[in-house]
Amino acid sequence: MSDFYHKYIKYKTKYLQIAGYKNNIELIRLKDITKDEINELHTITQTKDIMNNIGSGETWDKKYINKLKESDEIDYKSNNEEYYQYYIKDNNNNKNKIIGYISLRPLKNYDTLQVRIFVFISGVGYGRDALELLTKTYNKDILAVVSQDNIKSNKLFSKWVLLKDIIYYFGKKHNVYKYVCCK
Helix, strand or coil: CCCCHHHHHHHHHHCCCEEECCCCCEEHHEEEEEEHHHHHHHHHHHHHCCCCCCCCCCCCHHHHHHHHHHHHHHHHCCCCCCHHHHEECCCCHHHEEEEEEEEEEECCCCCCEEEEEEHHHHCCCHEEEEHHHHHHHHHCCEEEECCCCCCCHHHHCCCEEEEEEEEEECCCCCCEEEEEECC
């Protein structure tokens, strides 16, 4: 067999569980993240402005990222359908840079999974493209819980249905948006 064939098979095998491509953006299961990519993601998660509206607003250390990776490995092996974690990669012009994170996880008191997303550069469509890939892959309804003072994320989810529900996280009011699959 040719070298090209072996490289192709290696590439295809590594990325069988991706959600696909959109404008050179790729979602890759977190279980497949390399040590160098963990370092890239860690650098992003040290940016307080990015992490301010993610969960508690705290930055993530490498130990936490590795814990997420291990959780994704377990969820993948057990076919857990409640947790999905991806890192977002930009393959434009062979940059191959990690630009964010997106996941689905249960939301207390709801029977629909919640999306959690952040991207390093906002305003250029990375978040929109990553959400589109995720919704095509997951193919079910999804919720997004967004702080009311997070203007960019509220804009990102503005095409989803804004529910009347208000959720309080860490003393802040959050809107609840719903992506309705397969209308």
